[in-house]
Amino acid sequence: MGRHSLPDEYGTDAPDPRPRTRGRTVAVATALVLTVAAGTAVAVRSDLLTFGGSCSDDAVRVDVVAAPAIAPALRTAADDAREKEVSSDGSCIDVRITARDSYKVADQLRTGTGDPGYDVWVPDSALWLQRVALGGRQTKVSPAGNIASSPVGMAMVPSAAEGLGWPKKTYNWPELAGAAMKGDKLRLGAADPARSATGLLALAKLSTSAKKSGGKDGDTQAAGMAKALSARTSDSDGQLLDTLARDSSGTEQGNPRRNQALILSEQAAFEHNASAGEENSLDMFYPKDGSPRLDYPYTLVQEDDLSTDQSRAALRFMTLFSDEQGRAILEKHGFRTGTDDPSAKLVTAAGGRTPQPYSDDPSEPPSEKELQETLGMWTITVQSARISTVVDVSDSMGEFVPGRGQTRMEVTKSSLLQALAGFTDEDEIGLWEFATLLDGKRDYRKLVPTQRLGDRLGEGTQRDKVSEAFSDLAPIPGGATGLYDTTLAAYKEAASTYAKGKFNALVVLTDGANQDPGSLSRSNLVSQLENLSDPKRPVPLIAIAVGPNADKEEVVQIAEATGGSGHQVDDPAQIHAVILKAIMEAGSHG
Known part of the structure; x- marks a missing residue:
């Protein structure tokens, strides 16, 4: 055998x-x-x-x-x-x-x-x-x-659970999270999704549900939920239980540092209840839109x-x-254990009761793409991000994407706007465009300085300004891909304006290999990027090659010189997911 x-x-x-x-x-x-x-x-x-x-x-x-x-x-x-x-x-x-x-x-x-x-x-x-x-x-x-196996749900101290109608009233994930986001009425804690599968599965479920119900604002709602959750996040599941308020103590219940509800596995609630005593035990909500396991x-x-x-x-x-x-x-x-209905004794000990849907089939596990997007969103939401975006506007960006009826630029803009919706007002986003001889002898032009999206600028905000600039991007007739000079200049600025405490990154999108014969060589660029890169002030370059003419080997080599990553996508619509995946990868290194 x-x-x-x-x-x-x-x-x-x-x-x-x-x-x-x-x-x-x-x-x-x-x-x-x-x-x-x-x-x-x-x-x-x-x-x-x-x-x-x-x-x-x-x-x-x-x-x-x-x-x-x-x-x-x-x-x-x-x-x-x-x-x-x-x-x-x-x-x-x-x-x-x-x-x-x-x-x-x-x-x-x-x-x-x-x-x-x-x-x-x-x-x-x-x-x-x-x-x-x-x-x-x-x-x-x-x-x-x-x-x-063990399903993931929301466990609460008895007074909080009673206030939400436990066990007879059932909720879906966004409704439960929404109850905790209304002021300080219900303080909800979770373990860091970057370090806890329980936290990540719950956040992925919350994000998916918010996007389904929120329409075009779904990404923003998902980011808002993640931001609210991040305010009460513990490093691990074990530390999370230490934040729980004791229900029998009025001072504990009123302590703003103590949580009344936790995102927990059934097994974690079972173990807690085994030693907590009746007054300090937890009641378990099993969301009706499915409990990941x-x-x-x-x-x-x-x-x-x-x-x-x-x-x-x-x-x-x-x-x-x-x-x-x-x-x-x-x-x-x-x-x-097994696939049969769970033991009633086990569920009861964990704080579950009928008619909570504790015996329902588990929700479909999140796809690898959904997990990457969720962790990417979490990284930029929790740390806040400072990201300078550099977009290729060479003539070839006007070519049509096979099967879409849209140009590369049109699909790229749509994907960038989708990505923008996932950032909070605390994040800093800026935009450059590049093509050969775009601005005098320079191959690049700064369109929007990198600053906080929530800042007021005249009658609008930085978010409005970036959104408008994304929408106005257009291919330059006759423009070629001036990749090397642009990348070096943009990285120098991103490194020199590093924001401590934030996730700093430079995102470069290009649909072709470098076409500027007068620029520095690739080896020279890589050498200079390696010298500029500082592990104590990391600014990973996320380089994305778009379309069949782009050189993936080139962007990978350039990006890795900074501790970043290079990617290739056939369809510009994939840009949003790739950016979040790259942010997740870079964030997990930290």
């Missing part, structure tokens, strides 16, 4: 539990694990498995790093397996569990540097596997199935470097969670 087939004890008919493609749902992954369990049962009846005897002398060590919430359950299962001498190929499995925040592990694996020092990773969400994939030299991770993927790390014994022992440990005792351990710690 190959190098990583299941241990011999499972018999030749036992299937490999690992999915062959990424992105499987919890239901599918669970079905795979249950299938493995069926194979295990056959093997047990055939006396092929040995759960006792002296196998400890040559035990196979498996090191597991897990999200802090699930680490205690895994540790219990590992201790139980050690006590019962559970074996793989005749050798005991000796599983050691270390708790570590998923975002920290993802950032380590994304760089691909050094030996991770563990064989298995169990993050709280497959979102972190996507984060790892952003790295150019990332460590190989191989998901083998999901061992548990943490899915706890069991993941082999650098599986090509694992010995056959290690990989098979690691998979052996995973299958323990498909049997009755393994599921009981997970449920005791507040996790859901």
Whole structure:
């Protein structure tokens, strides 16, 4: 069955539990694990498995790093397996569990540097596997199935929940968030979406719902919600619970630093309620437009470097969670297992009640694009951004986009206006345009200085001015692409006007390679950009090559000289998503 087939004890008919493609749902992954369990049962009846005897002398060590919430359950299962001498190929499995925040592990694996020092990773969400994939030299991770799940909802102290009609009244995500945005009536806290899958899944759901219901103002509404949420954000899920007000104390309830509502997983609410006592327990709202779920993927790390014994022992440990005792351990710690309706006891302990829709199917997980856009929006919303935008207005921008009936410039302007709607009034945005000999001997022209979008300028605002300038962009007849001189000049200004405490970046859009024969060379440009770039005052260049004539290799090389990133899009309509993706990537480096 190959190098990583299941241990011999499972018999030749036992299937490999690992999915062959990424992105499987919890239901599918669970079905795979249950299938493995069926194979295990056959093997047990055939006396092929040995759960006792002296196998400890040559035990196979498996090191597991897990999200802090699930680490205690895994540790219990590992201790139980050690006590019962559970074996793989005749050798005991000796599983050691270390708790570590998923975002920290993802950032380590994304760089691909050094030996991770563990064989298995169990993050709280497959979102972190996507984060790892952003790295150019990332460590190989191989998901083998999901061992548990937990829906994400909104937990409140009893007085706040009662005020919103819990449990009989149901809300969707924007309605719940909206209740917390009306003054200081309901103080809502969340964990940082850049560091918490719970926070990111909730924010992605909020953003998607706001865009669907808000029409053309949906992006602005989503950014507004993110901004309101950012005011009460904690670094991690564990720290978030420390911000909760005690319901029995009037002083705590009135303390503006204390939260009355938290975006939490069901499992986190379960654990809190287990030790909080009735007066300080939480009531759980399950939004009627769907509760996204943490899915706890069991993941082999650098599986090509694992010995056959290690990989098979690691998979052996995973299958323990498909049997009755393994599921009981997970449920005791507040996790859901399998695809059946959740245990009423578990839901009640977490603060859920009928008719809250706690047993509904999970909402469709956000796409990779939606996650990138959400994290990009979060980066610029929380930090506030200072972004200078430089747009190619050479003659070729007047060419039509295949299948659209619009020119590259028309589609580019629409995408830029869409991106602008996602910025808040605290963000600083400016605009340059460029083509050869556009302004005397210069290939560029400053149209709008980079400053705060909310600033009043005459009868309008900076936002109005930038929006108008985007709309007025037009191709210059006969103009060629003066990319190198423009990029150097724009980067010098962006670096010299760096705003501390903000996310600083330079965005350059071009539909062609450099066409200015009198300009500096590419190697000279790269060298000067490297000298100008300062890690203590980072200004990543986000260079986007638009259309079939653009040179992706060129923009990548130029951008990477500043710690930024180069991208190519066939359709200018993709510009908005690419900018947010690039901001998310650059923000995760910080």
